[in-house]
Amino acid sequence: MLGEDFCDLHGLPGVEREDGEQNFGHEIGVVGESAEALQLAEQELGAHPTRWCNQGVAGGDYLDYVRAGRPNGTPR
Template structure:
């Protein structure tokens, strides 16, 4: 099972692990991109971050952190755009739903959102995710 049921997602965050979610298409037709979200547990709380990167992958290349950022022109690694910091793990999930349309049932462990990207590529890069 790829997706973390809510108690497992909350448990991962409370144990200091990050979770992530592939969000789909971004960018423009001239410069297509994708985006995904992460929730990082930090000392100041739970940090919601969104990454927007160029869509340069394929079925064999789906490590999202290797894709060039729309936000960085110097080729450096994309650390995303911090959207919010909240006190609780459950509040972080709710904030992600409210701010970016995240689906509470589609969070995965860190490093696994690329699998959803690969499915997206196989489906022909639809404008909306198949689960919507």
């Protein structure tokens, strides 16, 4: 169940597509270096260049974000 204490990012549901299938993401490109991947994410997805974290802390960061009331105005 999703709620204020949920932080298992692997357990988040995918986005349902129009055909009823689950979409767990899409590839925006293939690059050879991590710096290129970050640059691509910034250009194509509007990712903020200073708001990256590794997979080991992403769940905790997400939990802090949820508990702060999703300050960027994202839907619940």
